[in-house]
């Protein structure tokens with residue numbers, strides 16, 4: 001039976017904006033604004049979206065680098081939203097982060113061996129055990145003892161990220177928060193790091209929250225995918241569903257822009273639906289649907305009513321009025337979007353990425 005390791009419920013992280021001589025709070029940057037998801041032990045969840053959508057802030061708030069301004073974070077059944085010192089200590093052992101830049105994550109004056117050893121030393125692992133474990137870890141990340149005395153400047157980007165991953169798993173955590181761990185690497189190296197992460201997950205029963213703006217990376221890697229826009233999740237569900245039949249106009253625009261590597265992927269890629277304009281400032285979130293300023297299907301309702309999640313006939317949960325039976329009529333004249341939330345499973349178009357229009361909800 002699956003067991004939830006991490007549950008995030010209505011998480012908020014607002015940063016105050018201060019101005020004037022007295023530095024009064026005049027507004028808030030809503031970096032994370034009501035985000036909910038959960039990850040089962042041993043599974044991978046991908047958080048995707050453009051830069052500025054709040055993905056990294058979610059991860060930093062989970063581990064306590066930012067203090068949550070609302071909502072709850074549950075880790076292994078315990079409320080760790082505002083962790084005590086004791087909880088923080090335990091979380092440092094059980095949750096590790098791997099960051100985007102493999103170079104700045106390593107101390108340039110430390111050898112590879114010392115870099116991997118330090119987290120174990122801090123946690124009181126005896127010296128002989130540490131030495132044995134360092135060799136094991138190098139082996140796990142597909143390097144060897146020849147690297148023990150090398151310095152970061154002697155390593156490639158991919159090798160540095162392998163060392164960062166070895167450091168992260170050295171104290172046997174349960175959860176890795178992977179914040180764009182491959183985006184600074186060459187494409188060929190990215191694939192190897194993803195392969196390594198998959199192997200480690202199988203061997204060590206690790207759970208991953210994988211944050212990226214590179215959608216092609218998570219297509220075959222993540223069990224669940226959540227699409228973030230301007231501090232909020234707009235669509236979430238099984239990765240295959242989200243990639244094969246994206247419902248939300250934002251997901252569709254993102255997915256229509258990624259390169260495909262096979263005929264099968266080409267067959268379900270949405271038609272080209274380019275994203276117009278820039279993502280608005282999280283200090284000035286649009287009223288109603290926050291995606292409306294870039295959405296080709298906007299109606300008057302979209303301007304005034306914030307969409308709640310709609311269950312799309314057992315598919316992903318989507319924040320879009322197109323799929324809400326209360327507003328479906330407004331979209332009758334937008335045939336590409338469809339009149340209802342119903343997506344025809346039997347349609348031959350089911351994999352084409354077009355919204356499949358069914359008549360039963362009209």
Ligand code: SF4
Pocket residue numbers: 248249250289290291292293295296297298299302307319320321322
């Ligand atoms: S609610 Fe309206 S503006 Fe928002 S994504 Fe759906 S159609 Fe577009």
